[in-house]
Structure formats: C-alpha cells, structure tokens
Amino acid sequence: MPFSEVQGAVQAIQRWLDEPPGEAFVRQCIVLRLLQAAGFDIWNPDEVHPEETNVTGNRADFLIRRGRGRFALELKGMGTSLQARDYQQALNYAVSVGTRWAIVTNGRVWLVLDERRDGDWEAKIALRVEMGQEGDTFASDLAALLDPAVWERDHFAQAVEGVQQRQQQRKDEARIRRDKKPIVEEIRQFYGISTFELAADAASKMGRITEAERDVLLGKGASAPQPDPPEAITFSYAPAGARATALFFPSLSLWIVKAGSTARREVKAYAAAIGRRREKLLQAGILVDDGRVLTYQRDVEYRTPSAAAGDVAGGSKNGWDVWHDTLGRPAQHHRSE
C-alpha cells in the first residue's frame, strides 16, 4: 500500500485549502493527485477514464478500471453538499458499467457507495472517510481503499470491511479514553500513585478497567500511532513483455516487488536457480501464470536488486543497473557505499 505517497499528497493538499475549491480544482489538484499517489496511472485512459457528460447527465466523472476491479467516481466542488441525486447518478452509472461500487467525493468527504445494499440511497453508503480525521487516519483509510492491488484482484469488499473495522476500533478506543481515563485519575489521586501508567496498571489489577482498556489508555492500542515507516524509493523495471514496480528501503537493504507487477514467463536455460525460486513462488500462489506473463499476487521481499530483477526477467540481471527510479536513474544512483 503506497501509504507514504498518499500521506504526502494529503499533507500537500491541506496546505492549499484556504478557500473551498470548485469542482475543477477538486478534480485536478485533489482527486487526480490522490489517485496518482495511491498508484493509479492517471495518464492511462484505460485505467483512469474521464467520461463526457451525456445529454441526460447520467454519467459519473470518471470510470476507474484496474485488473478485474472498477468503480465510478463522481466529483463535486468542495463547497457543494453531496445530495441524493449525486449518489443516484454515480450508482446508476456504476451498474451500467457492471460494477456495484461508486465513490462520490467533494475532495474533503469521500463516500463509498455499494449498489448491493438494500434501502434508500443513504443506506447504500458503505463507508465515509473525511479529510481532517484525527492524525493520518484519512490518508491511511484512503490508501487502503484506493490501493490498485486491491482493485487488480477485485478485493474491494474486503478493503471496505477492513476500513470499517478500523473506524469502529477508533470509535471504541475514543470511548474508552473518555470513560475510563477519569477512573484511572481517581485511583491515582486516591492512592497517591506517581504516574498515570502505574495507576492504569493498578486499575487493571483491581478490576476497575480491563487489560485491553489499560493498553488503549497507555497508547498501546491497535490503532495507536505507529512509528514512521522507513523511507522507500520507488523503482520500475520493464524487460520485454513484463512490467514490475519495486520499493527499495536503503536503511533496511530491502527490496520489495509490489503486488500487481508482472514477470516474464520464460526462464533462461542457464538460470536454473532463478527457475527453482520462481517455481516455489508459483506453487505458493504468490506468482500466477496467465499464459502470457507471471503476476505477483502480493508484495515479495528480496535482499538484493539482482534477485528481484532476475525473477522479473527470468534470467541473471545486474539489479543495480536495470531498476530505474521515477526520474529514470539507475539504482546505482541510490546505492550507499
């Protein structure tokens, strides 16, 4: 999941938002930017397809297609409140192009609509995420929803469920902080305990709060802020017939070939070792052979760029030369001595 890219885009966007922008601004500076940060190829009309409004006005603004997944995307200006007509238009269009999913956004609020839900348009809102949520939770939720690897495999329903669970967990933890913190403070004062941490521990042992509630109060909950992920550099490599994207973490000396990347089917006769390694990935279902290319079903870690390049190319490769960053520079450029 390209969380760091989405997080960076969200931070940049928030700096621009002095005045509520109109639809054109939302389209160019927010939606397309976030789609690109999430990993969609916004310059490829097969993937991010802008729709012309037809006579009846029943088309969404974009049709997003990736692998087996697709969704309709309807945009509004940020000053505009989202109305039933917007939802209906997006959902009708989604159904007409053979998908249950539509996303309606004014740039700030993102609503995921599921046509299969019973009830009126309001009941069809599967999820709502909003810029301005606490911390980086907006970027995190949006990165999960717009992850191209999720759409590639048509696993959006699971992604929605995951974000719903995280939202519920954040609500639960907020409730715990609101209701249980006074109890710990009371115990701390009554027994003259020096720190909140020790008081929370005591409250837990006394049965006034559960251990899980103690962990939430001490910031050890599942949705507690995580340490910053290590910096990663994005590389691509496209030997004949394949196209792979990899993240390089210099601080960890780690290479990760991203899910959705493709590798050549053929393995060179001399590269038996590469053949054996790829065979294991195929047997594990990590690589899938569609008769044309091998597709990575999930992220795969490598210790060296040559191993990653070898699996993609089906032959021995100098990874430091063949992987190129977004500016076209070889990986050598980022190599530390």
Next chain:
DNA sequence: GTAGGCGTCACTCGCTTTAT
C-alpha cells in the same frame, strides 16, 4: 556509426556440508 538495451557467462564471495 553510435548509443543503449538485452542476453550470456565467468568470476567472486559467502554459506553449507563433509572429511579429518
């Protein structure tokens, strides 16, 4: 003709296994 990409292969290094 030249530059760049690609394919092949040999060399080096490090790890594991085996023999003493």
Next chain:
DNA sequence: ATAAAGCGAGTGACGCCTAC
C-alpha cells in the same frame, strides 16, 4: 573444531541487436 570442497547467488564484462 577446523579445513576443504561444493554449491548457489550476485555482479560485472562483453558481445549482439536495434533504433536513431
């Protein structure tokens, strides 16, 4: 326990091919 042998992986050099 240590040395030797074997093996696999990573890298770089070199030649071929193609586009300009």
